[in-house]
Amino acid sequence: MVKVREKNIEEKYKNNDVIKNNEVKKTTGAKKTANKAVPRKNPEDDKNDEKIYFMAIGGLEHIGQNMYVYKYKGKYLVVDCGMGFIEEEIGAGDVQYCDTTWLEKHKKDVVGFVITHGHEDHIGALKFIWPKFRKPIYCTRFPGEIIKRTFKGLEIDFSESKDIVIFDHNGANFDIAPFQIETFHVSHSLPEAQMLVIKTPAGKILHTGDWTFNDDIPIENPTDWARLREIGSDPKLLAVACDSTSADRQERQTTETEVRTTLTEIMKNAPGRVFVTGYSRSIARIKMFSQAARDAGRVAAIKERSNPNPVPYVGLPEFREIGIDFGYLEKDDTYLHTDIKDLPAEKQAIYLTGSQGEKYAMLTRLCRGHVKELKLQPTDTVVFSAIVIPGREQEVSFLYNKLARMGIHTHTIYDTDHVHASGHAGRPEFERFYDIVHPQTIIPMHGEYITEMLNGKMAMERGGAKHMMLVHNGEIVALKDGEEPYVTETFPAGLVVMEGETERSTDDQVYKNRKKIAISGAIFVTLPVDKRGFLKGVPEVSSAGIFESDTTGFMKRQIQIEITKAINGMSKAERKNQENLRKTVQIASNKVVRASLGDDKKPQYNVHFVLK
Secondary structure, eight states, rough: OOOOOOOOOOHTTOOOOOEETTTTEEEOOOOBBBTTOOOOOOOGGGOOOOOOEEEEEEOOSSOOOOOEEEEEEEEEEEEEOBBOEEEEEEEESSSSHHHHHHHHHHHHEEEEOOOOOHHHHHHHTHHHHHHHOOOOEEHHHHHHHHHHHHHHHHTTTOTTTTEEEEETTOOOOEETEEEEEEEEEBBBBTTTTTTEEEEEETEEEEEOOOOOOOOOOSSSSOOHHHHHHHHTOTTTTEEEEEETTTTTOOOOOOOOHHHOOOOOOOOHHHSSSEEEEETTHHHHHHHHHHHHHTTTEEEEEEEOOOOOOOSSSSSSHHHHHHHHHHHHOOTTOOEEEHHHTTTTTGEEEEESSSTTOOTTTTHHHTTTEEEEOOOOOOOEEEOSSSSOOTTTTTHHHHHHHHHHHHTTEEEEEOTTTSSSOOOOOOOHHHHHHHHOOOOOOEESBBHHHHHHHHHHHHHHHHTTEEOOOOTTTEEEEEEEEEEEOOOEEEEEOEEEEETTEEETTTTTTHHHHHHHHHHHHHHEEEEOOOSSBBOSOOEEEEEEESSSSTTTOHHHHHHHHHHHHHHTTHEEEEEEHHHHHHHHHHHHHHHHHHHOOOOOEEEEOEEEEOOO
16 A cells, blocks of 8 residues: 655645635745645643534535545544546556545544535545544435445445434534534535534534435425524524635526426427436436436436446446435436337436546446447447546547547537536525625635635625635644634645555655556666676667567667767766666666657656666
């Protein structure tokens, strides 16, 4: 296992700003040091400390990897524990999540995990992180069922009754000492999303999770407006930590029933099968899809997996089952594709995964021709009932272009109105929110830097917030009623990539080497030498991405000649050191490579010695 945490902490934080009363000030607090947390004066001070602290291990200045921590009286409460999206330039890895090395040092003082909702960027990392802490997970039944099934599939040792505590999705109050937690329902793009009120004697903080004010969702109750107004009007509301994902969206929110109307018209006019791709956890969207199909004279189905064997994760078929179990779906809302595959094409409507171009999702596999039992046809219509998540543009572009080349008609958010209802608030919803919620301090979270800033500005201009803490992952914000908030400490807040069964930091040298090889290629040299460092034959040279692999290639022969000349020109003392031989090989090879490919080409070199 390799864990290399984020470097250059001092450089990252040196330009951090705190905005107070629309004026920009430099943050105060402890000196930042690279790869080293700044210690408090004395751990015993926590017992008499009347401040509450907010920090993010992940979730600030990016989408995904949501993991927030609140500290009071030396105890740590974790809110959400999500995965993120692999950056393409890393060149490997299956999933990405927060490096919890710093928090593990305080493991005995972690009191629990509270989950706001069941999206992967809020619960997906629990399967990797929870076994390191083994503290109770508090959540509603929908994410609870996902977590239970996931843990069972991965054979994680846990107790359903003790380790996962289910609270009422319509609202609840419970103690996780020294914190008191209140939850209430808010609209999002999957069932049972919750806002949290975290209460301590130091003050109360509203933690929004992901939210929108799309109350036209027929499968569940609307946002608990009455409770939100009560909390928002409390002058003692110390802070709001608020989702910022879509704060830059200007137009009003599309509703789920508007999406149903759009899908109905598309299905009525399509000549053949209609495929709708969206998020597998969007139970309301699946419900709207099934109603649209019925209104258009079609039969709705989901595309089940090609492989009938059990898998250790929760996917579209399982979400359909959970939706039925909890009463959000009826059994006859959707069938399986195998049940309707013999119907005429104009009678079929099929919901499937792959709206983000995920490698193993059904639509991606269909576009690549990897699904034996189902092939796309030019008479088909594919509807992308989803936005393009930041970071997935390249993968989604592949789908758009592939489908176009196949002659398949598509509908996307770029050419069809009301084909998707977002689960995140835009400017109209934020304005409505800050008309009724008036915190002392706004802490924008879960968004790119610009959307976090837009969120904070609206909180100050519309909600009357006196302070904006626009901070980074790894900065600890001290909060107390009536006092100005400030950054008191920093700690390393890096990311981990899980590749197979190996954890690596995104800053790991392995990934750096892969990226360098992908950009500039690599040259591999085998030197036949004796123990004194004299050549005993012609150097063997091969490459990845530099020259042709045949034995008569010009560049290969030139590199061999230059290496031979350079080594033969070394003194007896120089050639005895293998490091000197490596440098000589690199300099000689670079002479040929840069003359042929340009001065900016800097391949990776690997020199192997064979003693003769």
